[in-house]
Amino acid sequence: MADQCLFDFLHMEIVSHVYKEQQSNKEQVDSKDGALCISVLESLGFRVGQGLIERMTRDSPSFKDELDIMKFICKDFWTKVFRRQVDNLRTNHQGTYVLQDNKFSLLTPLSSGKQYLDQAPKYLAFSCGVVRGALCNLGLESVVTAEVSIMPSCKFQVVIQKLS
Amino acid sequence: MAVCIAVIAKENYPLYIRCVPVQNELKFHYTVHTSLDVVEEKISSAGKSIGDQRELYLGLLYPTEDYKVYGFVTNTKVKFVIVVDSSNTSLRDNEIRSMFRKLHNSFTDVMCNPFHIPGDTIKSKAFDSIVSGMMVQAG
Numbered sequence: 001m002a003d004q005c006l007f008d009f010l011h012m013e014i015v016s017h018v019y020k021e022q023q024s025n026k027e028q029v030d031s032k033d034g035a036l037c038i039s040v041l042e043s044l045g046f047r048v049g050q051g052l053i054e055r056m057t058r059d060s061p062s063f064k065d066e067l068d069i070m071k072f073i074c075k076d077f078w079t080k081v082f083r084r085q086v087d088n089l090r091t092n093h094q095g096t097y098v099l100q101d102n103k104f105s106l107l108t109p110l111s112s113g114k115q116y117l118d119q120a121p122k123y124l125a126f127s128c129g130v131v132r133g134a135l136c137n138l139g140l141e142s143v144v145t146a147e148v149s150i151m152p153s154c155k156f157q158v159v160i161q162k163l164s
Numbered sequence: 165m166a167v168c169i170a171v172i173a174k175e176n177y178p179l180y181i182r183c184v185p186v187q188n189e190l191k192f193h194y195t196v197h198t199s200l201d202v203v204e205e206k207i208s209s210a211g212k213s214i215g216d217q218r219e220l221y222l223g224l225l226y227p228t229e230d231y232k233v234y235g236f237v238t239n240t241k242v243k244f245v246i247v248v249d250s251s252n253t254s255l256r257d258n259e260i261r262s263m264f265r266k267l268h269n270s271f272t273d274v275m276c277n278p279f280h281i282p283g284d285t286i287k288s289k290a291f292d293s294i295v296s297g298m299m300v301q302a303g
Contacts, residue, residue, distance in 0.1 A: 050282050054275040057239035058268060061218040137240045137282070139174060 004083060011106060015041065015122050038125045045129020046136070053134035056080060066160065069138050070097050077134060082106070082127075095160035100153070107152035120148045131156060165255075166246045166263065166298050167231065168192040171271065171286060174241035176200055180286040182295050183247075196245050199225045199233045203243050206235070220268075221261055236264040244268065249300070263298050270294040 018037050026033065056077060063069045074086035078101070088100040106123050110116055124146035132144040141161040148154050168183035170192075183192040202225040222235040227250065236244040244267050248255055274280050274288045 047278075047282075051276040054238070054240055054272045058272055060239065062220055062237070062239055064218070139241055 008106065008109065011123075011126060014044065014126065019122065034122075038122060041122065041125035042129035042132070045126040045131075046133035048126075049130035049133025049135075050137045052081065052130065053077070053137045057138070063138070066095075066140065067091070069135070069140060070158070073131065073134060074099060081130060095162055097158040097160075099156040099158065101156070102153045104152050104154040107148070107154060111151045114150060117148065117151065120151060120154075121146070124148070124154065128156065131158065135160075165252075165300050166248050167300055168196065168245075168247035169267070169295050169298060170196045170245045170247075171267075172196070172200065172243040172245065173283060176243075178285075179242070180291070180295075182292075182299065184300050192247060195228070195231065195233060195247055199235060199245050200243070202226055202233075203235045203237060203245075207237060207241075221264055223257075234260050234264075236268070238268060238271070242271070244271075246298075266294055266298070 018040050022033050022037050057072075060072065060076070063072065070089065070091070074089050078084065078086050078099075082101070082105045084101070084103065084105065086099045087102045088098075090098045090100075104127075106127060107120065110119070110123065128144040128146050132142055135142045135144075135158070141163070143159045143161065145157050146154055147157065168181070170178060170182075171180040173179050178193075178196070181189075181193065181196065183189055203222060206222045206225075220236055220238060222237060225233045225235045225245075227233070230250055231247050232250055234246045234248070236246075238244075244264055246260065246263060246267075248260075270291050271286075274286055274291050275282065277288070280286070280288070
């Protein structure tokens with residue numbers, strides 16, 4: 001459907017804009033600039049995630065515990081943002097969760113295989129931010145990282161920071 | 165209708181507070197502040213008992229001589245507190261609920277506004293007018 005492409009295209013443009021902006025300031029883009037771009041994209045996603053979760057949890061009953069929140073992220077949240085549910089959720093019950101999506105919607109247009117694998121991180125930074133923003137607004141401070149071994153499948157690792 | 169409406173952040177600092185009459189403001193600040201303990205208690209006890217429906221609406225927090233204090237907590241742990249006059253006996257539970265729902269809807273709109281920084285006090289005309297609609301007309 002047409003409305004589904006809109007986010008995809010916008011996201012691609014955001015990524016390319018952030019990188020172009022960085023490039024225009026300097027001749028050579030080194031790894032430090034790459035990291036800066038990733039963190040810009042991540043913080044954009046963070047704000048989006050905060051707003052989104054406010055809206056999505058409006059009509060849902062309150063959550064029991066951490067696992068309940070993660071299930072909501074994997075089912076309802078993922079469906080609304082990435083149009084499918086997470087394929088696999090694993091946890092060690094100590095605050096680490098691995099969300100596996102075998103056909104991640106932002107990677108499917110790029111490639112199916114190992115081509116462009118080095119480009120994958122910049123297309124995942126925003127999504128990591130969205131997840132982290134959502135969790136943060138629900139009261140869970142976390143670190144979200146993404147990992148790709150073969151596109152378009154993707155693993156998100158969420159480590160909840162325990163308040164000591 | 166309501167004499168005081170307050171929005172409290174998840175770290176328990178006020179995001180928004182409006183009351184009529186304005187000269188009683190300090191008193192309402194106290195009332196809302198006191199109610200936070202009750203809110204905290206209700207949230208922590210809600211998870212323990214089995215089979216409860218886990219609603220966002222917390223119901224009547226406590227009645228005082230002059231006022232009744234109602235509470236509501238969003239999934240993001242933002243609290244809404246509505247204080248109504250005790251003499252206003254015609255006000256039903258359902259009406260309070262719908263007031264909270266309206267407040268919540270308007271709050272989500274504020275949160276989704278890119279010009280609003282999460283954690284800042286609410287400065288939104290749309291939110292203001294929703295709140296004004298629920299307040300007692302002074303005079």
